[in-house]
Amino acid sequence: VKRNIPDECKNIPITNKMLWTENFAHESVPEACKSTYVHTKGKLLSMHLDEDLETYGELEVLYFLKEMQHNDQMLLIDSRTEKWFNYRTIPGAINMPFKYFEKRDEYNFHFEYALKHLGAFIQKDGEYDFSSVKTLVLFCNGPWCNQSPRMIFALLKIGYPAEKLKWYRGGMQDWLGAGMTSTRE
Known part of the structure; x- marks a missing residue:
């Protein structure tokens, strides 16, 4: 990258x-x-979504990507829908659309599959086990886009540990604005 x-x-x-x-x-x-860039969509979001959650910039994402190459307990998550992910994303990112977590009853199969990929399990009593989950950096279109924050809040709501979640607020807009490499359909 x-x-x-x-x-x-x-x-x-x-x-x-x-x-x-x-x-x-x-x-x-x-x-x-x-x-x-189009700058008339969305609503600007605060730098900090949650007091226990780190907000990342481009350098932190680059360091994360470098470490992620040797650590399978780390994932870069593009939380946008599949169409946006397929068009362009950050190299090394995987796609987990925010809607799978926000509307988990509607997307139950995808939600459960994604949870397993993150290292979480649904126990026999229906509770979630987050003891072995991965550290995630989540992003979407930019500082005006709410897809990654919506996924983060959905994860926090079901008990995902905040210290395992990082938010790249700038998303694709800041990534491309910095002239960084991206995949392209």
Whole structure:
């Protein structure tokens, strides 16, 4: 995983005029060096979802990905729906749509399968056993998207340990905005 910086973008001087026009990039900046994002969807979310839950930025996600390569007790979870995941995601992420957890009665088969993948079990008495669960970093579209927070709250509601949950608030928007590698359909 690395930043994608086209050669033509490496020697562009960054000045106020170049960076802070109405579209955040001056018209003289080559197209390959800038991105455009929709910024009118969703609602901005707080930096902290829960007092016991860590919020991650890009560097923390990169460190997590590096460690995850040698630790099967760690998972990067793209909590968006399958269509969004298939279009583009962070390399190494697996897809577990938030709706499987938020609407677990409606998606019971998927919910139970996902729980097993996370290391949780449903005991004979119907209670959940989270004693061997994995540490997760969850993300969605960006700081305005509520899919990963909804999944996090659904996990907390059923007893998933908060210390095993990390939230990458910036999601795909900040990941791509930082020029990081992504998968693409």
